[in-house]
Amino acid sequence: MLTSHNLIEDIRNIIAQSRDRAIRAVDHERTLMYWHIGKRIFEEEQNGEDRAEYGTQLIKSISKSLQSEYGSGFSYRQLNLYRQFYRTFPIVHALHAQLSWTQYKFLLRVDTEEQREFYIAETIKNNWTSRQLERQVYSNLYERLLISNNKEDVLAVARNEKQPSDAKEIIKDPMYLEFLGLKREASYYEKDLEQAIITHLQEFLLELGNGFSFVARQKRIHIDGDEFFIDLVFYNRLLQCFVIIEIKTDKLTHQDIGQLQMYVNYYDRIEKTPTENPTIGILLCAHKNDTVVKFTLPENQKQIFASKYELYLPTEKQLMDEVNKEIESFEDDKKL
Incomplete structure (x- = not known):
């Protein structure tokens, strides 16, 4: 009698899940061990008269005693890290088993x-x-x-x-697409960027944020005998609505906004069910003109967004410049 394919797959899944749980359990115990070591070092350190000097000598002494026996995980640098770990996360019951030591170590930064x-x-x-x-x-x-x-x-x-009640709570501006591997100095057609997004769809969904799933690419729609093609269609289960993305690699115009508005209207009137929320439209553009967007669309509308895309991650200065620009824009709007 032949073993069924489903049975073998089920057993493989059981093995994989058990291994994953075991690895997570071991890693969590390691995380707890590092926390307790950091706590013990810190407590001992507080008994020293000159705390800074005493702490340095204390950790060096511990490292010298333990490193030859337990390896590089107990170097002076690592022991300092465990101490910092305890200082940053002082409540042991607040540590999450879902996070690995590698993730906690990164969060210290x-x-x-x-x-x-x-x-x-x-x-x-x-x-x-x-x-x-x-x-x-x-x-x-x-x-x-x-x-x-x-x-x-x-x-x-x-x-x-x-739950997010407004699209702006989850839609990012700008969006960073460095994972596409495209050179920032080159010019691209919309189809090139679209193809790169499809090739790296998992990373793009991560950048889009919570609740997004892919629906269609180059979605063909018919309006009174004319054919139109929507670049990308997604669905967001948190907002419970369709999300249409149009890509623009050249300067954003009011015609682009009008075209996206037409696609949003089509989905609202033809595709959307009565229980779903109004469709969201995002213009993913290389060059965003907030003034054009502002005066093309009705005031207080919540369905059309323009989000600039960047092909590389920002520096801290670039991000702060963007934040300050948004604050200045908000203050200007209040004066009107």
């Missing part, structure tokens, strides 16, 4: 408690790998979301304490 809390919540919610977490931190995800939202809303959505 994050500046503020609010940022760390945000990235921990997003890592758990989205099951990010260490590399994905690192990429999101380096792409300044937290700061980009803060540009159009307040801190409380950003953290509440990350913790799953509230």
